[in-house]
Every structure is written in structure tokens, then in C-alpha cells.
Amino acid sequence: AQSVTQLDSHVSVSEGTPVLLRCNYSSSYSPSLFWYVQHPNKGLQLLLKYTSAATLVKGINGFEAEFKKSETSFHLTKPSAHMSDAAEYFCVVSAPGGYNKLIFGAGTRLAVHP
Amino acid sequence: GAVVSQHPSWVICKSGTSVKIECRSLDFQATTMFWYRQFPKQSLMLMATSNEGSKATYEQGVEKDKFLINHASLTLSTLTVTSAHPEDSSFYICSAGVQGNYGYTFGSGTRLTVV
Numbered sequence: 001a002q003s004v005t006q007l008d009s010h011v012s013v014s015e016g017t018p019v020l021l022r023c024n025y026s027s028s029y030s031p032s033l034f035w036y037v038q039h040p041n042k043g044l045q046l047l048l049k050y051t052s053a054a055t056l057v058k059g060i061n062g063f064e065a066e067f068k069k070s071e072t073s074f075h076l077t078k079p080s081a082h083m084s085d086a087a088e089y090f091c092v093v094s095a096p097g098g099y100n101k102l103i104f105g106a107g108t109r110l111a112v113h114p
Numbered sequence: 115g116a117v118v119s120q121h122p123s124w125v126i127c128k129s130g131t132s133v134k135i136e137c138r139s140l141d142f143q144a145t146t147m148f149w150y151r152q153f154p155k156q157s158l159m160l161m162a163t164s165n166e167g168s169k170a171t172y173e174q175g176v177e178k179d180k181f182l183i184n185h186a187s188l189t190l191s192t193l194t195v196t197s198a199h200p201e202d203s204s205f206y207i208c209s210a211g212v213q214g215n216y217g218y219t220f221g222s223g224t225r226l227t228v229v
Binding site: 041043101102 | 118120207
């Protein structure tokens with residue numbers, strides 16, 4: 001069975017400061033991991049994905065995440081927050097290969113203040 | 115590339131009526147599509163997996179007779195909410211598996227309000 005836990009339901013940062021959104025996963029085998037962003041009343045946009053290649057994954061809009069097997073973590077970071085980063089972020093786990101169903105975390109709402 | 119179009123973006127219907135939501139892959143063939151439901155300020159919950167040419171696989175607790183899924187072609191899957199009730203009001207999102215480039219593309223979602 002697979003699951004994902006997002007450790008913070010809300011994160012608030014000032015514009016220009018670093019962003020850290022935490023995610024821990026549980027999987028009985030090597031998982032595929034994703035981060036998605038959702039703006040209000042919109043669909044989801046893929047930020048980045050880990051599929052057993054490099055453990056440090058770079059995504060769009062300056063985001064990156066590091067897969068740490070020993071810590072079962074896949075935290076999302078960005079060096080400098082922008083106002084447009086304010087949104088809901090979902091950490092997602094899936095079984096590797098094929099088109100397996102995605103298991104979503106509860107989400108983290110990121111607020112960015114001027 | 116890899117665009118998924120979902121229609122309508124919002125719909126209001128009366129209790130007891132049925133509503134159909136379409137999910138189309140515009141520039142690729144999607145053998146597998148997924149339907150999710152999202153309540154306000156909550157995460158996405160997978161409702162069912164739709165496979166082209168076969169019956170959908172529903173998640174536990176999802177009523178297959180209430181949420182009818184049809185995936186008749188490689189570019190179209192539909193979700194029909196039958197005999198809708200106010201508690202069916204929600205945000206419904208589809209996604210499609212992208213062949214040749216393992217990943218998932220999401221539609222923009224449909225806000226359903228049942229009055």
C-alpha cells in the first residue's frame with residue numbers, strides 16, 4: 001500500500017524568502033513521486049516528478065525536490081518565493097511504471113506575503 | 115503538447131437530473147483516464163479508472179450506478195452523474211496518462227452545483 005503525508009496544511013512566507021513544503025511517503029516498493037500545484041478553481045499543473053532517476057529533481061518555476069529514501073521524504077523547495085506561487089500544492093505517490101493511479105496528499109496551502 | 119480538455123467548466127443542475135462531464139485528450143491518445151472528486155479545501159479523491167474499450171474500475175465507496183463512466187474512444191471519457199443530489203456538488207477533475215512520456219495531464223476541472 002502507498003500513502004503520502006504532507007506535514008503542513010498551511011505555509012506562509014514573505015516574498016523573496018525560501019519555500020519549503022514537506023512531504024513524507026510510504027510505499028512497499030520504489031515509488032514514483034510528483035508535486036502538483038493548483039490555483040483556485042483550476043486544474044492541476046505538474047511541477048516535477050521523480051521516477052527513479054536522479055534524486056534531485058528540478059521542475060518548473062524554480063521549484064525542485066529531493067528524493068531521500070532513508071528519510072522517505074520528497075520535500076519541495078524554492079530559493080525565493082514569488083507572489084504568483086501562492087496556491088495549493090499536492091505531493092503525490094504512484095506505483096512505478098504504466099499508468100497507475102495517483103495517491104494524493106492532503107495538500108499544503110502556500111501563502112506569500114509582500 | 116499533452117493537453118486535456120474538460121467540459122463544461124461549471125454546471126448548475128436541479129436535483130434528480132443527470133449531468134455529463136467530458137474529458138478529451140486533444141493531441142494524444144489516452145488509453146487510461148482517471149476521474150477525481152475534490153471537496154472545498156480538500157485533496158483529490160480518486161473515483162475511478164477509465165480504460166478505453168472496457169468497464170471502468172471504481173474505488174471503494176464510489177457508486178458505479180450513480181457515477182457512470184464511459185471511455186468509448188482513445189480521446190474521450192465521460193462521467194455522468196445520475197439523479198444528482200445536492201451532496202454531489204463538488205469539483206470533478208479528470209486526468210489522462212500520456213503515452214510515450216510517462217506522466218499524467220489534468221483537465222481544468224468541472225464545478226458541479228446541484229440545487
